[in-house]
Amino acid sequence: xxxxxxxxQRLVDERVAQFRDQTRRYLAGELTEDEFRPLRLQNGLYxxxxxxxxxxxxxxxxxxxxxxxxxxHIGRKYDKGYGHFTTRQNIQFxxxxxxxxxxxxxxxxxxxxxxxxxxxxxxxxxxxxxxxxAAGDEIVDPRxxxxxxxxxxxxxxxxxxxxxxxxxxxxxxxxxxxxILVHDIGLQAVRSAGGDVGFRVIVGGxxxxxxxxxxxxxxxxxxxxxxNYLDAILRVYNRFGRRDNMYKARIKILVKExxxxxxxxxxxxxxxxxxxxxxxxxxxxxxxxAAHFTPPPYENLAGDDIGFRSTVADNRAxxxxxxxxxxxxxxxxxAIVTLSLKKTGVPPGDATSDQMDTVADLADAYSFGxxxxxxxxxxxxxxxxxxxxxxxxxELKDLGLATPNIGLLTDIVCCPGGDFCSLAxxxxxxxxxxxxxxxxxLDYLHDLGDIDLNISGCMNACGHxxxxxxxxxxxxxxxxxxxxxxxxxxxxxxxxIGKVIGxxxxxxxxxxxxxxxxxxxxxLRHEDERxxxxxxxxxxxxxxxxxxxxxx
Amino acid sequence: MPQLIKxxxxxxxxWTLLRxxxxxxxxxxxxxxxxxxxxxxxxxxAGADVxxxxxxxxxxxxxxxxxxxxxIIAVDFPRFADGRGYSIARLLRDRYxxxxxxxxxxxxxxxxxxxxxxSGFDSFVLRDGKDAQDALASLRDFxxxxxATAHRTPWFRRSxxxxxxxx
Numbered sequence: 001x002x003x004x005x006x007x008x009q010r011l012v013d014e015r016v017a018q019f020r021d022q023t024r025r026y027l028a029g030e031l032t033e034d035e036f037r038p039l040r041l042q043n044g045l046y047x048x049x050x051x052x053x054x055x056x057x058x059x060x061x062x063x064x065x066x067x068x069x070x071x072x073h074i075g076r077k078y079d080k081g082y083g084h085f086t087t088r089q090n091i092q093f094x095x096x097x098x099x100x101x102x103x104x105x106x107x108x109x110x111x112x113x114x115x116x117x118x119x120x121x122x123x124x125x126x127x128x129x130x131x132x133x134a135a136g137d138e139i140v141d142p143r144x145x146x147x148x149x150x151x152x153x154x155x156x157x158x159x160x161x162x163x164x165x166x167x168x169x170x171x172x173x174x175x176x177x178x179x180i181l182v183h184d185i186g187l188q189a190v191r192s193a194g195g196d197v198g199f200r201v202i203v204g205g206x207x208x209x210x211x212x213x214x215x216x217x218x219x220x221x222x223x224x225x226x227x228n229y230l231d232a233i234l235r236v237y238n239r240f241g242r243r244d245n246m247y248k249a250r251i252k253i254l255v256k257e258x259x260x261x262x263x264x265x266x267x268x269x270x271x272x273x274x275x276x277x278x279x280x281x282x283x284x285x286x287x288x289x290a291a292h293f294t295p296p297p298y299e300n301l302a303g304d305d306i307g308f309r310s311t312v313a314d315n316r317a318x319x320x321x322x323x324x325x326x327x328x329x330x331x332x333x334x335a336i337v338t339l340s341l342k343k344t345g346v347p348p349g350d351a352t353s354d355q356m357d358t359v360a361d362l363a364d365a366y367s368f369g370x371x372x373x374x375x376x377x378x379x380x381x382x383x384x385x386x387x388x389x390x391x392x393x394x395e396l397k398d399l400g401l402a403t404p405n406i407g408l409l410t411d412i413v414c415c416p417g418g419d420f421c422s423l424a425x426x427x428x429x430x431x432x433x434x435x436x437x438x439x440x441x442l443d444y445l446h447d448l449g450d451i452d453l454n455i456s457g458c459m460n461a462c463g464h465x466x467x468x469x470x471x472x473x474x475x476x477x478x479x480x481x482x483x484x485x486x487x488x489x490x491x492x493x494x495x496x497i498g499k500v501i502g503x504x505x506x507x508x509x510x511x512x513x514x515x516x517x518x519x520x521x522x523x524l525r526h527e528d529e530r531x532x533x534x535x536x537x538x539x540x541x542x543x544x545x546x547x548x549x550x551x552x
Numbered sequence: 553m554p555q556l557i558k559x560x561x562x563x564x565x566x567w568t569l570l571r572x573x574x575x576x577x578x579x580x581x582x583x584x585x586x587x588x589x590x591x592x593x594x595x596x597x598a599g600a601d602v603x604x605x606x607x608x609x610x611x612x613x614x615x616x617x618x619x620x621x622x623x624i625i626a627v628d629f630p631r632f633a634d635g636r637g638y639s640i641a642r643l644l645r646d647r648y649x650x651x652x653x654x655x656x657x658x659x660x661x662x663x664x665x666x667x668x669x670x671s672g673f674d675s676f677v678l679r680d681g682k683d684a685q686d687a688l689a690s691l692r693d694f695x696x697x698x699x700a701t702a703h704r705t706p707w708f709r710r711s712x713x714x715x716x717x718x719x
Contacts, residue, residue, distance in 0.1 A: 007707060011694060018693045022663065038633060039663055121633065151698040151707075157670035158642055158701075161635025227706075238639045273647060278700040278709065285708040 002147045002292040004112045012109045019043050020102035044118030054093045055118040060128035060146035061089040061372045065360035070111040072356035085349040085377050089127045121162045123153035127169045129177045130374035134382035136330040139189045140197050142172030144289035152227050159234045163241035164249035181205045181214045181495035184251045197223045204255030207461035211497045212252045215260035227279040232270035296368035301333025305386035321404040339379040340403040344436035347429045348414040349377035366392050409451045410436045417457030424457035426474025426481035438511035451531045467491040469532040471498045488535040501544045516547045555684035558675040562684040586610045608636035612643045619650040629658035638671040645672035645702045662687035672702035
């Protein structure tokens with residue numbers, strides 16, 4: 001993975017010193033609350049319901065075991081012994097003391113981590129494919145470009161005060177696992193006819209109050225031009241994005257109001273001036289970054305491990321886990337393993353410090369000391385020998401991280417909601433738990449197959465409810481908490497925004513509502529048809545009728 | 553009393569900022585709104601001590617023919633969170649090759665100074681009540697950075713080629 005050199009380390013250390021002084025001035029009364037707010041936000045610090053919340057970046061989702069141990073330490077020392085992995089490859093601590101935040105940032109800097117630009121109206125943490133480097137469908141390993149763009153976005157002087165927050169996602173694979181169509185900018189690696197690496201550029205996607213699927217504004221951007229082109233997009237947005245209404249300030253509104261074609265013309269005109277300029281990326285720089293992401297020392301294995309295949313045949317519980325939580329690897333004899341942070345009764349995405357420490361040990365033992373996290377809020381070991389899967393499974397079971405539910409109904413994506421977040425209109429964690437408790441029959445869940453269920457406690461859509469096959473949105477009606485349901489949303493290559501099925505429900509009704517949606521699916525599905533494909537084929541009406549039928 | 557930081561030091565301000573267009577200009581050195589400048593450019597240019605200020609919505613391209621003649625251009629920041637002025641500064645310096653004084657005015661405080669300076673500003677009028685001597689330190693918040701700015705090329709062009717990964 002990328003290791004800081006002295007230059008990278010110096011910048012992060014200087015940031016810690018800067019924020020330490022800003023915090024000192026705030027606590028001494030030299031900065032007002034209004035003056036301090038943008039400064040703390042650019043360091044990921046929110047003031048929440050009970051305490052400050054610190055959001056720490058996990059750039060493009062990649063962690064070393066050393067870094068995970070530090071996150072465990074921070075959870076233990078400054079928080080209540082846990083952390084929350086978010087839907088944008090960050091981790092949040094919900095209970096730190098404001099005066100201690102500079103110390104937390106210093107601890108993070110000691111393992112090459114930071115909370116830079118994890119909130120505020122600036123370029124946020126760069127997110128990417130959690131299978132990067134291990135998946136078999138890569139055009140190119142995106143990680144050198146992720147790091148290039150992480151560096152470009154870090155302390156970019158021109159773009160620290162944008163109209164609104166700005167999120168960039170990158171994938172190097174043909175299958176989109178990074179939700180690039182619902183980001184302010186999505187970049188997908190492509191190859192030209194001549195074999196050169198470049199990027200397809202998508203802008204103006206996003207969820208939140210106005211969910212929109214992004215538009216391709218350039219089919220092929222040569223890789224050397226990537227930073228010039230990003231500068232061009234950001235400059236057009238910085239100058240012309242709306243600032244009169246925060247709900248219309250995201251780039252997607254500018255793209256929509258100008259039309260994607262006209263917006264693209266503005267970007268191309270700006271790029272004409274920047275093309276070939278100082279920010280043009282030399283091949284040597286790409287090579288320097290790529291040298292940080294060389295493959296780990298894999299064994300040369302002929303093919304699938306024989307012992308592994310026979311254990312799968314013999315051990316049903318293990319086989320269930322393999323079926324849902326283990327994914328094919330580009331190297332014969334290796335596998336990608338997802339550790340489920342979606343055990344019933346645990347808030348989705350939460351992990352205790354003790355779990356993090358043990359996961360770090362397991363990463364050292366089984367996956368070359370590294371792991372990734374997904375925007376679905378799970379952890380991933382990308383490089384596990386098939387022959388070691390049984391042993392790993394056994395250890396993960398003891399740890400409570402082997403729930404065989406990846407991609408199933410209970411692998412719920414969920415924001416912290418009204419239990420923690422001051423923006424929320426409604427709680428989300430108890431809804432997730434009620435649904436997980438209701439659907440606890442593993443055979444039924446496996447029979448239902450792939451279903452993305454996403455819950456957001458407000459319109460800001462941190463739970464990405466618009467792209468859940470079933471999306472649940474907390475809404476406020478006259479001071480009480482209600483839940484609106486959408487179906488048919490999709491993430492990935494065929495990204496689509498779900499459709500609202502009708503009036504919202506009370507919290508206690510939600511498990512029944514989900515049950516009725518599933519009943520319709522089971523009754524009407526074609527063989528091997530996923531829930532979302534049945535919704536696509538039939539539309540929302542049959543689902544709507546059953547859910548709202550008075551007597552059922 | 554607003555305080556001026558210029559070229560890295562606290563300095564007396566000899567310029568008067570004319571916020572609204574006025575029928576008669578003061579005799580002292582004056583910075584006029586863009587609209588005033590565009591309406592009476594020839595007349596104003598005859599007197600040497602005239603500068604122009606831009607609102608965030610103003611197009612710096614309108615000054616592209618004047619950059620050699622203007623001793624000062626100011627850019628207004630009505631709110632610190634309004635970041636349009638940073639792009640205006642980059643355009644004035646990079647695209648229109650403006651070499652004169654480039655001043656940030658409005659809701660300016662010390663914690664913006666580093667980014668403003670990197671974007672091309674070389675003078676800053678701090679909003680009332682802020683100690684300019686303290687603020688000077690913020691110009692040195694960071695010793696360097698990754699990006700191309702008004703003062704540097706990207707780090708990867710200066711770092712001396714391919715560094716060995718790891719430590």
